[in-house]
Amino acid sequence: MAASQRSRSSDGDDHHRGESPEEEQQLELRRGPWTVDEDLTLVNYIADHGEGRWNSLARAAGLKRTGKSCRLRWLNYLRPDVKRGNFTADEQLLILDLHTRWGNRWSKIAQHLPGRTDNEIKNYWRTRVQKHAKQLNCDANSKRFKDAMRYLWMPHLADADDHRRRLLHAHHHHHTSDFFSSATAAAAAGIVVTMPTTSSSDSLATAESYDDGTAGIYPSFHAAGEEMLVGGGAAAGEWAAPKTSQERTMWPSAAAVAEQSTAVIQAAGGGGQFEDPELSGWVQGFSEGITENFWALEDIWKMQ
DNA sequence: AACTTCCGCAACCGCATACCT
């Protein structure tokens, strides 16, 4: 977003304690979008002195901002390991999975997506996911919607991701696609895979199991039982380190997810998988052809 | 081309918790 010079009054701010009116005038706090100069000031100051103690940092750096504002700007935007741009299908899968598990625990979810911030994930959820829940006429936290995500959207994402990788491979023998095909095969065989740092959009922590001890939403797609140490300190484009190198593996081969999901959907269509009979019928109709078609979410909703 | 509506995202706010004295 372009940085304008918008400035608001500072009423209601909780960092205006103990200043004389004169000092307060002098320190008149800025709000709204950050300017390039402010960004530079903050980045340079942190490069020299490190982060933390945000209120004093803001003052020492000469920024007319609250410590809170500086912290947020740094964490959500200026930090060197912040990843920008669209969420990959894998990332979307993981967000959906983790949200079904933990709900709106954005910061906890963000810890499992290196380079992504809680704010970004929260925005993604509100703007994309909730929009689709609304289109479906149900609550994003309802079982119905979770079933729709689990059996329709997530397989769709896995399909889309697989499709994308195949296109990449077919159209140009870029190292990324080669990496993915070999990594997928390796992952299936449980072989150690490391992520090339040049692949900007596909780095992602795997999530075979979580710190609450539960398995992923696709337990059968994952290699058994290791716990990943993710988040904190992982540099951009790098995989978070698992506990042992031997345990390092790839987030499920998207093709495997798609195959397994299709089987799940077919089984579901056969009965017994859903408590919601309406959704079960919906899925049964939907399941035919899912493997060969590249579904848009909008098409899925139209099938209701 | 001008205007309106929609939508994504950065930044804000209030509150909770952690930390310090």
Next chain:
DNA sequence: GAGGTATGCGGTTGCGGAAGT
């Protein structure tokens, strides 16, 4: 343990560009 301060989290707001009319 009480009070004050710093940090972190989740919900909300509103700007500005994109899309629609």
